[in-house]
Amino acid sequence: MTNQFPARIKKSAENHHSRIVLALDIKGKEPKPLLEKTLHILKQTGVNLAAVKLNYHLLLPLDLFNSVATIINEAHNQGLQAIADLKINDISSTNTVTASYLWDAGFDSLIANPFVGLEEGLGPVITAAHEENRGIILLVYMSHKGAEDGYGLKVQSNTHTAGRFMEMHELFLDRALSWGCDGIVVGATRPETMKKVSSKVQGKLLVFSPGVGAQGGSPRPTIQSGADFLIVGRSILDATSPAQAAEDIRRATWRPF
Amino acid sequence: MTNQFPARIKKSAENHHSRIVLALDIKGKEPKPLLEKTLHILKQTGVNLAAVKLNYHLLLPLDLFNSVATIINEAHNQGLQAIADLKINDISSTNTVTASYLWDAGFDSLIANPFVGLEEGLGPVITAAHEENRGIILLVYMSHKGAEDGYGLKVQSNTHTAGRFMEMHELFLDRALSWGCDGIVVGATRPETMKKVSSKVQGKLLVFSPGVGAQGGSPRPTIQSGADFLIVGRSILDATSPAQAAEDIRRATWRPF
Numbered sequence: 001m002t003n004q005f006p007a008r009i010k011k012s013a014e015n016h017h018s019r020i021v022l023a024l025d026i027k028g029k030e031p032k033p034l035l036e037k038t039l040h041i042l043k044q045t046g047v048n049l050a051a052v053k054l055n056y057h058l059l060l061p062l063d064l065f066n067s068v069a070t071i072i073n074e075a076h077n078q079g080l081q082a083i084a085d086l087k088i089n090d091i092s093s094t095n096t097v098t099a100s101y102l103w104d105a106g107f108d109s110l111i112a113n114p115f116v117g118l119e120e121g122l123g124p125v126i127t128a129a130h131e132e133n134r135g136i137i138l139l140v141y142m143s144h145k146g147a148e149d150g151y152g153l154k155v156q157s158n159t160h161t162a163g164r165f166m167e168m169h170e171l172f173l174d175r176a177l178s179w180g181c182d183g184i185v186v187g188a189t190r191p192e193t194m195k196k197v198s199s200k201v202q203g204k205l206l207v208f209s210p211g212v213g214a215q216g217g218s219p220r221p222t223i224q225s226g227a228d229f230l231i232v233g234r235s236i237l238d239a240t241s242p243a244q245a246a247e248d249i250r251r252a253t254w255r256p257f
Numbered sequence: 258m259t260n261q262f263p264a265r266i267k268k269s270a271e272n273h274h275s276r277i278v279l280a281l282d283i284k285g286k287e288p289k290p291l292l293e294k295t296l297h298i299l300k301q302t303g304v305n306l307a308a309v310k311l312n313y314h315l316l317l318p319l320d321l322f323n324s325v326a327t328i329i330n331e332a333h334n335q336g337l338q339a340i341a342d343l344k345i346n347d348i349s350s351t352n353t354v355t356a357s358y359l360w361d362a363g364f365d366s367l368i369a370n371p372f373v374g375l376e377e378g379l380g381p382v383i384t385a386a387h388e389e390n391r392g393i394i395l396l397v398y399m400s401h402k403g404a405e406d407g408y409g410l411k412v413q414s415n416t417h418t419a420g421r422f423m424e425m426h427e428l429f430l431d432r433a434l435s436w437g438c439d440g441i442v443v444g445a446t447r448p449e450t451m452k453k454v455s456s457k458v459q460g461k462l463l464v465f466s467p468g469v470g471a472q473g474g475s476p477r478p479t480i481q482s483g484a485d486f487l488i489v490g491r492s493i494l495d496a497t498s499p500a501q502a503a504e505d506i507r508r509a510t511w512r513p514f
Binding site for chain 1: 282288313320344346350370375377401411472
């Protein structure tokens with residue numbers, strides 16, 4: 001079966017004229033008010049978004065098959081895609097169980113770390129995701145400072161480069177392409193990498209870029225450098241008016257595919 | 258505050274004469290029977306264990322502050338430590354929220370991937386964990402085949418080795434030591450690495466070793482090569498008698514600290 005996640009998220013983007021993935025990094029230890037706050041934000045901002053991204057902020061305290069499924073359902077009702085961001089990097093038997101739970105809750109795509117490798121690692125979960133018409137997004141270069149200690153390392157790969165040294169993020173990009181994934185993550189704090197990557201992958205992988213706002217990246221230049229989607233959290237969530245903040249970023253960064 | 262996790266897990270081990278960490282990788286989409294099955298296994302096997310390890314199998318479908326907290330409470334009642342295995346590798350703002358949820362649920366320690374780096378990565382969560390008297394365990398070399406595509410890569414680290422090339426797992430071991438962590442994970446499928454690592458870290462880091470049984474590693478030689486704890490899942494969970502299987506592995510591998 002052809003995986004339609006890339007087509008679905010592009011359609012969501014076109015419908016709302018938006019390149020924004022809202023990171024629902026909302027804090028709260030009481031499940032009920034946390035769910036209500038999340039749904040409230042989603043209702044305020046949904047029309048300005050293409051997708052939402054959920055991580056441990058919601059996936060740990062909230063019940064997956066009730067509260068999280070309710071959030072995903074609301075996102076779908078608003079014409080948005082839902083991405084699970086657990087940066088999975090486990091053995092395949094655990095990864096496939098994890099993914100099957102996420103698909104059952106309604107997620108359209110998940111983010112994984114290609115560091116864990118293909119065989120008995122991400123291989124089976126990529127295959128299973130595509131059979132279920134869901135997407136896989138791989139980390140290529142994260143946005144925080146310490147990312148250089150991993151994604152910026154010089155490495156020698158026996159399997160991919162016949163002994164040549166390259167930077168880890170180049171190796172990860174090769175993996176995303178050769179493993180048949182759907183998207184990659186490249187931090188907005190690394191504009192040079194973004195330019196190189198986006199020229200290489202155009203049309204083959206969607207580029208998601210976190211790190212604008214609180215972490216220092218700028219929305220408009222990031223899209224101009226070739227990112228397909230901005231992952232935005234605090235700039236919208238912490239604004240006096242999340243709806244207005246989302247609309248402002250949407251207007252400043254929208255361009256058709 | 259001094260972090261007592263290493264002392265606590267050693268005491269649990271001495272009390273039960275056990276080097277076993279049971280990986281509670283139990284499948285089930287219905288929360289209630291999943292919780293009941295987990296508690297049943299725990300009651301059958303607890304006396305033969307030193308600790309339990311929970312990952313997405315339970316942390317996604319079960320409610321963290323009720324069902325998961327109940328499992329941890331039962332483990333503590335049996336004198337066992339509880340380890341959260343999400344292999345976290347996110348930015349610090351997400352890692353610290355994740356960890357605070359895990360500590361609130363009662364976990365004693367968590368497993369993280371040092372690939373994500375220290376600054377704005379794992380640094381703040383290591384500090385916060387130790388202030389809460391909880392432990393941090395870093396991945397050094399996983400047990401599955403594809404682990405070679407990450408942990409086995411030759412790398413050049415500017416920060417740690419002044420340009421020298423080394424294998425990724427050596428770099429990760431350096432990080433576990435210099436970042437002041439409490440334990441490391443080294444797969445039982447890599448006996449040569451285990452010997453090198455354990456001779457280097459003796460007394461400074463506890464060595465946890467997954468991959469015995471289903472993945473091909475042998476319990477007794479793994480402990481003889483220097484692992485402090487075996488992480489065992491399927492060999493116990495899938496046995497006709499989990500209690501008997503746990504007792505057999507415990508007897509075959511126990512040695513005092």
